[in-house]
Amino acid sequence: MHEVSHKPGNHIAPGHVLHIQRHPLGLDGPSVSRHPIWTGSAPSPGPATDFESSSNSMGGNRGSGGHLLALLACSSLFLSPLLSVDRRRRKSRGDSRRESCGRGREGPISLIGGRMNGAVVGGRQMQQRTGGQLHQRQYSSDQIFPEAGGGGASKWLQLGGLPASQQVEYSRMLRNMQRGMSGEFLSSAEPLTPPISSRPSSQRKNGEEVFPNDLSPGILDIHSFDTELLPEVILSLVSAFPYFKLLCCGQMTGAGFGALPLGYGHERNLDDIEASFSSNRPLSRNIVPPSEKEKTSSVAKIKVVVRKRPLNKKEIAKKEDDIITIEPGCNSLTVHETKFKVDLTEYLEKHEFVFDAVLDENVSNEEVYHETVEPIVPAIFNRTKATCFAYGQTGSGKTYTMHPLPLKASQDILRLMHHAYRNQGFQLFVSFFEIYGGKLFDLLNDRRKLCMREDGKQKVCIVGLQEYRVSSIDTIKDLIEKGNATRSTGTTGANEESSRSHAILQLAIKKSVDGNESKPARICGKLSFIDLAGSERGADTTDNDKQTRIEGAEINKSLLALKECIRALDNDQVHIPFRGSKLTEVLRDSFVGDSRTVMISCISPNSGSCEHTLNTLRYADRVKSLSKGNSKKDLSSTTNLRESVAAPLSFSKTEGNTADASENYKRGWSKQIENESSFFSAREDGILTASQANHFQVNSRSSTTAEMFNYSEDVLEQEKPSLMKGKAEAYAVLPTNGKARRVDSLVKRKDVFDEDSFDSDDELADLLKEEEDLVTAHRRQVEATLNIVREEMRLLDEAYQPGNQLDEYVTRLNAILSQKAAGIVELQARLTNFQKHLTEKHVLVSSLAP
Ligand SMILES: Nc1ncnc2c1ncn2[C@@H]1O[C@H](COP(=O)(O)OP(=O)(O)OP(=O)(O)O)[C@@H](O)[C@H]1O
Incomplete structure (x- = not known):
């Protein structure tokens, strides 16, 4: 100054x-x-x-x-x-x-x-204020989500909308439910898979079977949306599920359904959570479930969240400054960039950004999940394709952030399947693959090279992709770990290479036709988690090494294409430019129909990463600011x-x-x-x-x-x-x-x-x-x-x-x-x-x- x-x-x-x-x-x-x-x-x-x-x-x-x-x-x-x-x-x-x-x-x-x-x-x-040595851009925003302040799901979910009397009724009912949980573990009552003895031992894990989808391996048939789904009232309540969770931790079941709250705000193991959701309290007649319109509008089509990681040991040892400040309770952050005047004196330039949520270094992975993926989980039972991706430079925490999310989402999905959607023939499938240098590799099948094909109806099929039907958290956990291990060890440079690839883990909800398990299940919804390549890798296009240049160009292309697709999605454009890259092509089925996107921008706090951090925030801001009603x-x-x-x-x-x-x-x-x-x-x-x-x-x-x-x-x-x-x-x-x-x-x-x-x-x-x-x-x-x-x-x-x-x-x-x-x-x-x-x-x- x-x-x-x-x-x-x-x-x-x-x-x-x-x-x-x-x-x-x-x-x-x-x-x-x-x-x-x-x-x-x-x-x-x-x-x-x-x-x-x-x-x-x-x-x-x-x-x-x-x-x-x-x-x-x-x-x-x-x-x-x-x-x-x-x-x-x-x-x-x-x-x-x-x-x-x-x-x-x-x-x-x-x-x-x-x-x-x-x-x-x-x-x-x-406004821009150029005062003294400080340039400051202040963006006061009419927030996309009016109930700004705080960092909870309430900002994203328009769950209010109910008359005060009904909210009181919800609270009362949920308090009752908390008192009356019986501890029944519903999933044990209805095994989702045939007896283990009927399957080869190679397909069993932890007493739980794992069996690749031998009906149509690798075909992501997202277009088969003719499944009879739940009655309206059930869907409405499921949709209101996060609202319940905001009120208290409890479960409501009744008339054949249940809305399943999770370990809200706490890490809880599955058994604890499962045990707490078995109450069969009748639904109060006074409670009017949200309408279809309210339900679909309750979750924004695009949500952009920023997560800042703490300074790491190396950065502290180098005495690097933390250049990012986040005001508690605000959805904004400020990057303090050191600049030099022509006479080489230093000054600080402030860059302020506003997003749907800004998570500081003290926020746990549980809270990240609560803020990002949790609210969209119920929607994937209702023909919605949701995509959650982490964007940011290498080492900014993308993997750290993404890693726990699929497992947590799986917990929620299984709970819904075991409770709210019990006996409705829903099945959960997991697949995990990687796009590296424009090529696809199956991370759950020894990095087998995969092919992407488009059929006559423009359905994208990943030929050879192994999908695993799963019904227990342990199995999913094992699969995720296996995939992650394959990703990082599958190539020579381990983490270096992982930063150059996009890893895509998909949880697909399918439903058997007429309850007949012998027929191929049809896909109802899907949740894709993408751990993107380091964003700065896209800038490697001037590198002398040809391979690096090609990779850089591919990454650049895919990141741009992803942004374009999200933008088109939010505009309800008929045409989604998914052909822009392999990444968007394979995600094509997530870009058609009803979709939700969550982008988590991961940023490093150290001064040495300032430029990359600003680039990440600008990309995120671009995604958000271009969205409908927002610009x-x-x-x-x-x-x-x-x-x-x-x-x-x-x-x-x-x-x-x-x-x-x-x-x-x-x-x-x-x-x-x-x-x-x-x-x-x-x-x-x-x-x-x-x-x-x-x-x-x-x-x-x-x-x-x-x-x-x-x-x-x-x-x-x-x-x-x-x-x-x-x-x-x-x-x-x-x-x-x-x-x-x-x-x-x-x-x-x-x-x-x-x-x-x-x-x-x-x-x-x-x-x-x-x-x-x-x-x-x-x-x-x-x-x-x-x-x-x-x-x-x-x-x-x-x-x-x-x-x-x-x-x-x-x-x-x-x-x-x-x-x-x-x-x-x-x-x-x-x-x-x-x-x-x-x-x-x-x-x-x-x-x-x-
Ligand atoms: N929020 C956080 N809290 C604590 N440690 C974190 C956080 N985010 C990241 N880290 C740590 O920072 C390091 C880098 O994180 P991570 O590997 O997730 O980065 P990345 O963005 O995925 O990198 P790459 O693009 O190279 O894969 C890891 O050691 C991780 O444990």
Whole structure:
């Protein structure tokens, strides 16, 4: 936290007279000309007058410094401030310099009300305060889940909604149940499997049998949803199950069903829990179960939770700081990033994020389960496919977090099967596989290589995947442990490799047809747990090692694709871009129909992981902020890839546009710098998105530097175009005359793209990668331009200083302009190449226009 004052040379005091020394080679006029810049008392005239007066000033000194000024004005667009001579603007320049160094500006400036790439949950107000050394982004949010505060399931589950009288009734009833639990262990009363003696010993474990699904091994037949399910009242109560758990720990059974609370808030062994759920209390007549609508809306489609792990021994030994603060009872966290000013003094930048739940380092795995998976378990008996995945850099705690969840969920599922859904023919199946380098391996079958196939009905089948029917926790535990062991020891680099693979454990609920176990059971719902590869691995695409590069690209692709699918899901899009990667393809059945997604973002607290942590949080925020009802997302304003490549950069036009230059001049520098700092926030919030970049370049054609940074709210609300939609579908979201055109309707227009354009997934991946690279290069170029602008401003300041050498000025200006030109040429070459590839693949087609 340091305050840095300006270099004295940069200050221009009121009434100061600047001197411009004549070029030694001799321009016309006297060797020194004096230009009164302003007088301390003179009120600042209006912008038009300013311009006139400066023009006059220039003209009036034609015989002295006028030529020089004219030369400068022609040389660079950024010379316009040189012509600005009023005091107000001078002050603005002073401010701008301060602010560009991250200091000096006082008070909040409301910069952008819309979203930027990263830390803004859509629809929220955003403020940036740049105060002293501290940049702070504060996102006050209209929470997605209104009952924010605390960290319990109540935030996620809209379980209230019941009249107070009914809530009291629930409480009363549950208290009674707690008193009256009989301890009956229902699962023992009805074994789910035939006698052990009837099966080979190899299929028995701990007295419990394990038998692979020999009916249709490996076929994840999620589409067979014709099972007769439970009566409405039962479903409603099951759905209300978490509500019961919020009230007390007890069970309600009656009229043939039971809602099963678990060891809420405590680790309890299965027997304890099972024993406590056998009461047969009748359901109070006063209790009105939640309606179907309430039931389905009770669990959000997407929930994003962040979990911070504690500092580990190594980090403590290295005296690394914990840079993440989490306010107790809040769903927000702040990352304190250390940054350096240009003079190398340190300052802290705060990044604040808001999520559905934020779990600090003291939160137990039990609480994580309670917050994430527990509420969705009942839904999978009701045709819902739920997916829970952990995202984060290597070592951030993904495995630590994910590991216990399937077992806990299995406990809940078995309880429901044994109680609420007793005698209804439900069966539980476990499968566990891994995606490594784009290939599938069965973790429960000695890493046997698996094949993914799509049948004529577009059902995804994982051929050869072994599914195990299970009915006891011990068996499930053994299977999970076996799979985990296979995952980490199956490849040479153990943990190193596990971080490069996605592990997917699936719990499938099936139901026998007409209670006939000899017929193949049909799938009712599924819960998938995904321990994703380390997110930073996706960045390994520049690694020299080819294998690492390929893996990095694959991981990158899958993480992007996953985000796109979740986004599409939450939009209720008809078309889900599951083809973006192997990961999303195998999860296809989880992306159709009624689905729920829980994302757990794991973050490391140490300062050394700051960048990765911010990336993880931005990814998470992107998932959440793009969700329905959560952002002002508007497809009509979505800028697409096609548009961005179709509009070439044209700085020359900008430079030549004197009308715009004067407009810029009129607006003054303060606006530019304010906008510039908005730009930096946008960039630092994440990556400048394609749409932002596009907006930038579109603006650059018709506006000046200042306006280039003037992002509208709408643009900042925009999302990067879908990168991972299958084939040409990726480019199907187009704004046309401000009207949205939905992906699904475009996809139907087969005439607009050639299905055979891509010979393989690799080609598509290459193209997507090229797009990413282009956007990255563009971003770098924009950053470089900003640095150049600063340099030019310094140069201009110095040009006014007494004793300034004109030859040095000219030399530096030349260098600056060459640098600028080189950057543009390089980017243009990349753009042209990309455009060529798009055309080759028939992605850029004019027929996409309406
Ligand atoms: N919340 C936590 N509390 C205590 N220890 C934790 C926590 N989270 C992670 N750890 C510890 O941190 C280390 C790394 O965790 P873990 O292996 O889960 O990371 P990961 O993100 O899965 O890494 P990779 O991507 O390499 O598989 C482990 O030793 C783990 O026990």
